[in-house]
Amino acid sequence: MNSYDVAVIGSGPGGYVAAIRCAQLGMKTAIIEKYSTLGGTCLNVGCIPSKALLDSSHHYEDAIKHFEEHGIDIPGEVKVNLKQMIARKQAVVDQTTGGIDFLMKKNKIDVYEGLGSFKDATHITIKGKETTEIEAKNTIIATGSKPASLPFIKLDKERVITSTEALKLTEIPKHLIVIGGGVIGLELGQVYKRLGAEVTVIEYMDRIIPTMDSGLSKELNKVLKKQKFNINVSHKVKSVERKGKEVIVKADNKKGDEVEFKGDYCLVSVGRKPYTDGLNAEAAGVKLTERGQIEVNDHLQTSAKNIYAIGDVVKGAMLAHKAEEEGVFVAETLAGQKPHIDYNLIPGVVYTWPEVASVGQTEEQLKDAKVEYKVGSFPMRALGRSRASMDIDGFVKILADKKTDEILGVHMIGARAADMIAEAVVAMEYRASAEDISRMSHAHPTFTEAIKEAALAATDDRALHV
Template sequence: MSSFDVVVIGSGPGGYVSAIRCAQLGFKTAIIEKYSTLGGTCLNVGCIPSKALLASSHHVEEIAHFADHGIEVNGMKIDLAKMIDRKQAVVDQTCAGVKFLMDKNKIEVFEGVGSFENTTTINITKKDGSVEKIEAKNTIIATGSKPSNLPFIKLDKERIITSTEALKLSEVPKHLIVIGGGVIGLELGQVYLRLGAQVSVVEYADRVIPGMDGALSKELTKVLKKQGMKFYTSHKVQSVEREGDSVKVAAENKKGEIVTLEGDYALVAVGRRPYTQGLNIEKAGVKLTERGQIEVNEHLQTTVSNIYAIGDVVRGAMLAHKAEEEGVLVAEFLAGQKPHIDYNLIPGVVYTWPEVAGVGKTEEQLKTEGKEYKVGSFPFRALGRARASADTDGLVKILADKNTDEILGIHMIGARSADLIAEAVVAMEYRASAEDLARMSHAHPTFAEAIKEAALAATENRAIHV
């Protein structure tokens, strides 16, 4: 029986990054993946394929405005099948890259379902039914999450679908009904909106992306409405029924009225749930929380001292980069180091266009906490670079402590916000004040100037260009 210092179950961003860091630190490491490709949900049916389709469909949107730039394009044709093929090629290349990294770092890869026989013995059940046993001094559970569903919705994965099926449709929907106004629903909704679908979003909360700052939600709703997306916020879905190629979604509004939408596809995007199926964690003595998450302490150690868990399967935001940080933390903790993660500084991003990003406290959170704060905001439309690029939608909003001026949160919507948020994370990691950020030189003309101007606005209302 093979024996390892560390065995990682799951090869998503958290799992494979953790395995690499363990190997770098000198541990004999193995990784177990039940699918034939590495990379988990993120690389195979999540982050990477969705961004590939967003990129392709964004070109369609840009071409529609080429005439404004003096470029005439005639006879544009959308080939969805080729778009899907390109998406898959990107996925295949990315997953192959992970396999290369496993080989480079001498990490042994086992294909099959990993399950605990006891705290140190792991059974790997292969596709042919055979079982291989390995010994693990330490185990890191990184099995991720699966799409959630509402109990009364029957997913047929043909017309009533999850994000997985939405990434490989054979046709552009005539009317796509999206149940859930979060990240996944809005990103995939915008893909098909750009390709010609009518898109309606039904959201239980009173606004979309409810976990982000309210200013971002308001601005994104305005922009997406302008693009043609329809919203039904504060609507509770009552039923989803399929009749042939038609899907009917009934939802109740705040007045108690039932609104019925009819389309040819319904995308159920109501979040994700931790995935622990098949692990047999009870044999190892690992405990779950009431929410189905694996219970861990500050070192991401489970109730069993040599078993750890990271990523979507534990508490906190279900984000690939959060899982990566946790994977590194566990590896370094096992090596006797003292790593840390500031969960307040894990950024959240929505990859619509304009992109949406935020880090730190939202204004709603600060109000709830009774924190005294000040606000600086700056619109993208006031940027020379934004006007030159015809990307004038959006804003940057900075929240700072009223007394100390320390930055408490930075929230933005606009072109390249997914990249710009890194500046915000760096500033907050070093506990910068709004004044600090305001005095740092930003190249002109750039989108990043909006961050400097918002910092100026938070500092005695000193923004220059508004």
């Protein structure tokens, strides 16, 4: 029987990063993955493939809508080759997951393919092509999550689908109904909207992206409606029925009236739930919460002292980069170091176009906490760089403490917001004030100038270009 200092169950961003950091710190490490490829949901059927399709569909939309204005004439009709688009997406996935294989070999991490389940707190049974048992002094559970549904919805994975199936459709939907106005639904909705589908979004809450700052929700709603999305908020879905190639969704609106939607595909994107199937956690003394999450303390330690859990399977936002931070945190804790994670400074991103990004506190949270704050906002359309690239939608908003000027939250929607949010994270990590950012030189012309201008607006209401 092989023995290890650390065994990691699950090879998503949290798991494989935890394994690498453990190996770097001198621990003999094993990683267990039930699928034939490493990388988990994110690399195989989540973050990476969805961004590949978003980029491909963006190119197509630019070709049919914007090339002419840029002085680019294309003879003949521009057509979508969905088969090639999906093939390119898969090539990106294969290259990325192959990179994880390389990193495992480079760091001398033993990889086991099969379903890992606890025999007890220090022994793990791996059921794959053969059944193997290993011994681990410590174990990190990184089994991730899977798409959630509603009790009355039957997912046939053909017409009533999850994000997994939406990433490999063989035809462009005529009318895609999206249940859920969160990140996944809006991103995949935009992919197929660009390719020619009619897209209807049905959201239970009173706004889309309901967990983000309401200003971002309002602006994204406006932009998507301009892109001809059908958005229905405050709608409670009560039935989803498939009849041949048609899907019928019935929902009650805010007034309580029944509304019916008909499409040829229905994407159910109502969130994700922790995945612990087959883990046999109780055999190791690992407790689960009522929500199915693994119970952990502030050190991400489970009720079994030598077993830790990270990522989507524990409390907090289900984000790949949050899982990565937790993986490093546990590895360094096991090595006797004293790492830290500031969960307030883990950014959230929606990869629609324009992109949406946020870090820190929202206005709603500051109001609830009765914190006195000031706001500085700057519209993207006022930037020369935005006009040059024709990306004029959106804004940057900075929330700062009214007395100390410390930045409490940064919320942005616009081109490259996903990349720009890192500046805000760095600033807040060092407890910068709005004035600190306002006095930093930002290259011209860039999208990040909007951050400087929003900081100027927050500092003394003295934005220069609006």
